[in-house]
Amino acid sequence: MDTDYEVLIAGAGPTGLLLANELGLAGVRAAVVERLPLRTGRSKALNLQPRTAEVLDCRGWLDPVLDRSLTLLPAGHFAGLPLHYDALDTPFPHQVGIPQARVEEFLEDHLAEYGVPVLRGRELTSFRQDEGGVTATLLGPDGAERTVRAGYLVGADGGRSTVRRVLGTPFPGWDGRIGMAVADVELVAPAAAEAGSAGPGEAWRLPDLTPDPAGVAFLLPLGDGVHRLLLGGPEQQGVDRDAPVTEDEVRTALARCPGPPRELRAVRWASRFTDAARQAERYADGRVLLAGDAAHIHAPAGGQGLNLGMQDAFNLGWKLAAVIRGRAPDGLLATYHAERHPVGARVLANTRAQTVLTLPDPDAVVVREVFADLLAVPEANRRVAAMIAGTDIRYPMPDAPDHPLLGARVPGVRLPSGRGVLLAGAASTAAAATDGWADRVDRADAGPAVGAGEALLVRPDGHVCWARRDGEAGGLRAALARWFGAPRPGPSPGIA
Ligand SMILES: Cc1cc2nc3c(=O)[nH]c(=O)nc-3n(C[C@H](O)[C@H](O)[C@H](O)COP(=O)(O)OP(=O)(O)OC[C@H]3O[C@@H](n4cnc5c(N)ncnc54)[C@H](O)[C@@H]3O)c2cc1C
Known part of the structure; x- marks a missing residue:
């Protein structure tokens, strides 16, 4: 395909920049266009939730981010009511207190490693897509327009997204009532x-x-x-x-x-x-995708928006890279909307609920008292904490044997290569079944998280897409094909 870039990302916020890193890691020829000529250093968000810390750690990017942080807070909150993160099953049971600008600075600087440019002072003003790609018009700092051709366009251009508007994607929801x-x-x-x-x-x-x-x-x-x-x-x-x-x-x-x-x-x-809350009806339309605030807006209650956007990017990056490399199984890209839209809808719902709990309305005040009482129960507190922390997200996994971790993320899994991994316990026969996917799926020592006969197939975003506990490998090749594409002949890898 004759393109300037395989993927063009509009918007160098946390969503666009994390996506650019994911694509860069996968060797995709990507570029970010950003309307602002310079970083402003301003920060709306001030925190990373535990799941976002896990995401960054998964790629080995957490430590430099922590070096830029102000504090670690062992709690989150729901409408100001404390949530105890130390009860969560995560290696990072805290909010990282860090201004958004510092997260963006790390992510933008890190792109140099992959040669992915951030083209500042360029505003995407319109685009059209056809079967082979997207032609986008950019307004440059000199006021001149130029067109670029890309295989795919991702709108990570914030709540007032131009990409969403040009696509004509409905953005239903609720107007703001509180300023x-x-x-x-x-x-x-x-x-x-x-x-x-x-x-x-x-x-x-x-x-x-x-x-x-x-x-x-x-x-x-x-x-x-x-x-x-x-x-x-x-x-x-x-x-x-x-x-x-x-x-x-x-x-x-x-x-x-x-x-x-x-x-x-x-x-x-x-x-x-x-407290306006809206969500794009579709996160994908042909070769154009929406992520982050471009796909959803809501009140900043509980500190979730930046986290939701970065997690969108983490879900999308490896799928888009697989499509561009021509090795994506049918329907892989469609799982981006299928998996992330419900997660976004849930955040809209919980932020609306939190807003109600902060209203000085006498009825809302008594609901808050009841809620505060419930959150004093450890199991209830843990459940709400996991929702705000983003650690309870479980994607539906079709045609796979039942297992408590299926669809959930594996806490603490490290995938710096951006590839999938098979974690197999000593007595599992699963490892041999990954022959043919050696270029996309590593094998690793399972560690204490995995029992002797247990095996987990983990996607590049850390979520389990196949699991068994009986030492058998039934269904594994089907799952490999479903998530990683058709097998290729080649040598099997050793244990990483
Ligand atoms: C007051 C406030 C406090 C918040 N606090 C928190 C918090 O504590 N925790 C949390 O998780 N979230 C918080 N949020 C939400 C969080 O800031 C956003 O969810 C987050 O910035 C979304 O990131 P994004 O990359 O999707 O979009 P943005 O950060 O909006 O980035 C979009 C980028 O696209 C650029 N752009 C726009 N249009 C174009 C175009 N046409 N062409 C090229 N570039 C374009 C913009 O200049 C911008 O740089 C808060 C939000 C607000 C308003």
Whole structure:
């Protein structure tokens, strides 16, 4: 195919950049186009959930991200009610406190390893697709338009996605009812010191979202005297989302924050958001795919949006790479929508529920009390924690024997090659059945997670797509063909 790129990604946010890394790792000729000429250094999100930490660790990319983090928090929250992550089955039972910009910086810098360019100052304005590819129009920094040809286009271009709009994909959902804002503020010392001058390792508090007619006002230290202020009171209601956040609004909210009085020195940046919740009806349309905020928007309740987008990218990357290499089994790419749309829908639902639990409405307040009571029960807390952490995601696996891990991710599995792996216990006969897929599926020592006669076939995204405990390999070749394509003759690999 005569293309400039095998995959063109619109948007260098966390979703587009993680996808670009996945494609680069698989040797795909990809490029990212980003409207902004420079990184802004601004961060909406401030956390990685446990599943995102697992995803990065799976490829060996977590440590450099942790080096850039501010803190580890052993809890998550549901509408401000604590969730105990130490009860989760994960090697990373915490939220990583890290500004979104630092995650993006790592991911963008890491692309150099694969030679995947991020073309900044280029806005994708339109495209058309045909049987052989996608022709996209980019508006450059000089105001000139140029077209590029790619095999596939991925819209990772955020909540107001141009790709989604040009595709005409319906984006049904709920309009925002509640206005809120965030502001990164510099406070005058010594109040700044009293408010906490977060450095690496300093613990963060969970946000206090107890319903209050005066509204929400919450400060989180980001280090170097900068604080994240979350504000949502009467002043933020009914205001246009694009209207600038005023210093008056910030001062009023600061006065409402618990603790000593604070004096504002400067507002570094501020932005409004709402609880609008919408989801693209289809994540794929021919050669064009949607991921991250382009596919779903919702309130930032519980800290999930960036995580959801990065996990979309992790689900999509290896499938798209297999299609481009011509070794994808029929229907593989369609599983991206089938698997990720329900996960997104669930996040929309839980963020809407969380919003209700923060309303100063007397009925909502009593529901919150009941909910808080339930979350005091360890099993209930664990269940909600796993949902917000993203560790309970289980994709449906057709035609496979039943097993508790089937469709779930294997905690702690490392797949730095981006290939699948067969984890087989000593007494399992499964390993021999992988002959023919040696170029796509490694074999590894199973470790303590896998019993003697047990075997797990793990996809490149860490999810189990075939499993048995009886030492037999029945159904394994069918599963290999279903997820990795037809076998090829060749030598079988040794144990990695
Ligand atoms: C106030 C607030 C707080 C939040 N806090 C959290 C949190 O704590 N935890 C969490 O997980 N999530 C949080 N989120 C959500 C999170 O920030 C988003 O879900 C995340 O940024 C989505 O990443 P993305 O890469 O899909 O999209 P984006 O980050 O929006 O990136 C899209 C990129 O595409 C570029 N672009 C747009 N259009 C074009 C075009 N036509 N051509 C080229 N480039 C284009 C944009 O410039 C941008 O760089 C928060 C959101 C808000 C609003």
